[in-house]
Amino acid sequence: MSLEDRIRNGLEFDDDTYYFLSHVYTSLVAQVHSVVVTQKNFQYLRVWRARSFGPAKFSEEREECTYRITQDIFKFYVVPPDPRIGKAIEYFGKEYLLEIAVYDNHQEVLKTVNSGDFLLLNNVHVGSKNKIHTLSIHGGGVTDYNREIAQIPADFADPKFRLFRRRCARIMVSYIKESVLQPCQMDDDKNYIRFKNYFDLVAQVHSVVETKRGFKYLRVWRARQLGTAEREKSKENTMFYVTTDIFKSYIVKPDSRIGHAVKHYGKHYLLEIAVYGNHQNVLQTLNSGDFVVVKNIHATHKSVYGNLTTILDLHEDGTRFNRGIYPVPNNCNDPQFRLYQRTCRRMLELFTDEGVFKEFEIERRISLNHPHVELMNRSLPRENIEEKLSEVVEESVQAESSSADSEDTMCAKPYSKIEIGRSIAVDYFTKRSKRPYHFLTHAHTDHTRGLDLTAARPVYCSPQTALILPKIMGVDPKHILDGTIHPLELMRPHKFEGFQVTLFDANHCPGSVMFLFEGYLIDEFAGGPVLCTGDFRADKTFMNRLDGPLNFLSELRLARVYLDNTYFKLDLEFPTRKSAQKILIKEIKAKRDKNILIPLHRLGRESLLEETSRILKEPIIIYKEKLEIAELLNHFKKKIETRKSNRKIEVVKKEHNILKSVYLILSRRNSRILFQNSGV
Ligand SMILES: [Zn+2]
The missing domain is CATH 2.40.50.140 (Nucleic acid-binding proteins)
Incomplete structure (x- = not known):
């Protein structure tokens, strides 16, 4: 028998015959009141059917000899009652409540139910012990004993079920x-x-x-x-x-x-x-x-x-x-x-003869619920950017359908700032912004534009970013007021007025984080939690974390995602960190007699450089600012054994202006420039 048929079977339960039941097995559909554990560690599923069991005139007599959980034997709630169902039982009396002892395999199901859920209870034992009427669901499954506790899907369309559900809703509020x-x-x-x-x-x-x-x-x-x-x-x-x-x-x-x-x-x-x-x-x-x-x-x-x-x-x-x-x-x-x-x-x-009413054109394609996604575009005047140009785009709500013909509509329009309600700005620091809370995903300069550490306006970021921020911004810590830079620990929520934020590693550069905003203000703005990714690398390591410490993310229903992205090209092969390193080493080895210039930002690729130097056994010279920042992050502390070499491998400041790069090569003859646009 299919679940649908078993539910239909349960819907046939006749309350009036219940009074006469004894030492039999029966099936019924009911709404969850609560789940309770008793002092002796028995688990009880408590349900109601929006009426008293058995004919009302007998219910009082019946109640006297029915097993009940009292304050003395109550230990704790596994599932507390929805206050409305709770109050309804208080009003109508305990004869509206069924308390069923649940054993063995069925206890697992109890962990997943909520008060208000509708359940099929298949093969409930109606028994009596010392003249006390008891209900239990013993161990055993559907196949062997035709016994189960099953959720009834919200969209179960059987008219009898709809009627039952309606009755519960009505009785619940009638009083x-x-x-x-x-x-x-x-x-x-x-x-x-x-x-x-x-x-x-x-x-x-x-x-x-x-x-x-x-x-x-x-x-x-x-x-x-x-x-x-x-x-x-x-x-x-x-x-x-x-x-x-x-x-x-x-x-x-x-x-x-x-x-x-x-x-x-x-x-x-x-x-x-x-x-x-x-x-x-x-x-x-x-x-x-x-x-x-x-x-x-x-x-x-x-x-x-x-x-x-x-x-x-x-x-x-x-x-x-x-x-x-x-x-x-x-x-x-x-x-x-x-x-x-x-x-x-x-x-x-007046409108009786108008005929069929049509309002929306109902699409027949299957839709998935995707959150609203904003793709960030940080394209700016070229001379201002140090990081590679990234594209940030606002995707319209239409991306929600998974069907082929809507795939085209997934292209997104540029979106250049993140402001969440009236309180929060992320990676957006213009003086005009009046928002009280400014968050920084990481310290790359295309994300810190407008940030003034001497302006006494607080900025919230990860502890690593907090450590290097003054150096990156070139500000003497003496000129930064106390409390301007607020480091927030990763992986735990931090409470603010009307919202909370959780930071987690974005796997991009040292200190880079994503922000998950939740709470009342966020719901009001977006209708649910909001995720700001900042720059990130969704490689295997990162994706694995979604099944591990970050699995709470997959369970969340995000209302909006602000997605920073470097390329946003689906057909572009993005090298892994490992393969990028291999190519780098191969290229440097191939140009044995040439000096090598590696243009890099002040922040990032520290481990790549350490590893490369170790494998090549050649020193790599790093420009001063980058070295100082790396040392703050505990890189380049261990001595690397190197041989004497006739050529120079040198990390130079990364320039976005291509002419400047060409000039650099020309000015240093016999040099090769590597990794201009690596995205590593
Ligand atoms: Zn970045």
Whole structure:
């Protein structure tokens, strides 16, 4: 039997016969309340089915002889209850709760569940011990005992399952309906139009959509505009709306009458609310046309493609504020609500004969959720650059589809600075930048432009970068105020106001790091964590780390990536450090009687030079600034044994101006220049 069939089987469970069950095995579908470990180290999966088990009139009697986890035997939560399910059980009583002892192989599954998940529990043993009613899932798998705990996929479309899930969502909030319905008594003009920071509303569901970036939007209408007509017209231009470009799919399709009504009256009749975290569970239980109360919506203004836009968010958690989406029960008698419901119905009657409603052109290709990627271009006036010209490009959101015809749209437009919200700038130090926190990925001069260490403006970087920065910038440490350079340890989060940052090795040059920004301010700006790569080398060593110490990165859903890149050419073979070294040594050996000039930046290739000198057994002369910086980083400390040689191998300052390089060769006759553009 397939999982789908087994789930369907579980959905057949009849609560009313449960009372009579004893010493049998049964299968059922339920929603997770919590997972608990007892003092004797038994593991209990606690679930509910949004009703009492057995006929209600027997439930009290039954409750008296049912095994229960009490405070005395409770040890700790493996999975704490979602506060809403927790409160519902408190309200309806323990007879709504099933506590199932879980044994052996099934305990593994418990580690992966969350409160609110829907599970298939296959082959649960209903037993009794000393006249106490017990439930257990014993060891053994699907194949041998037809026994399992399985997650039910969110998109499982069986109508019976959808109904069950809807019932859970409704019962969960039914008992708080009085307080929840307060928004019905509000005056739209006064309360909604101002878009106070946080507000509640009652509305009718238009649809639920997922965008290409994986955001979920609850779209509602209120059968009227928000606020007075004149003010509303101007508001329409500044509201955020889901467009065809970013639309991916419907989770709940619009009822055609509501669709036509909004189309007729204008988009300012529509409110689109980004829904995060646990509140997304409710979205799947909605139908277009349902009435919902949405509590604690956050209205913010932010710049989207340069335009000030009003955005509505329902952040995750927030039980303190009763934050959530509460379906209004059909039998709600609140007079205000009744009136409102009638208004909606009357208006929709006008659109009964409009036919099928079409809104977005639905693409049939398969889409993947990629983060929004910004590719950095540091192309600058040539005389200013020391590092190789790199390309930085902003990739538009369209790169999200993996299909062949969208591959073309992956080309990106230049993007020359990283500013995250109003707080953070990365590798961007112009005096104009008013952001309080400046971060530096590494000390190459194309990333430090505008950085003034004497200006008493703090810069955050890795400890190695902090060590060499004054020397690289040519500033006497005496002139740098205390606290200007802030070294941040790698691989652990550092907290700032409204965000945190984690640094990790970018595998580019000494001290080079990537920055991972997370937190409330970052979510508000990008909708999730943001990664700034800086220059990096994604070779085997680096990629292996993604499976090791950096594996937390692969689990993150990045909302945005700022990608620095040197070439951004997919067809270009990029030599490994090892093969680059081999070529270098071979070339130097081949030119036995020639002096060799190796143009290099002040920072980088220290190990390459050490190794090369050791293998060739020839001294390599390094220019003063580079040597001093390398020594700060503990390079060139060990003596390398060399033979006497008739020619000179010399590291010279790397010039970007090709004429300067030619001049250099001409001025030093009998010399060869190697590795002008190595990218090593
Ligand atoms: Zn660099």
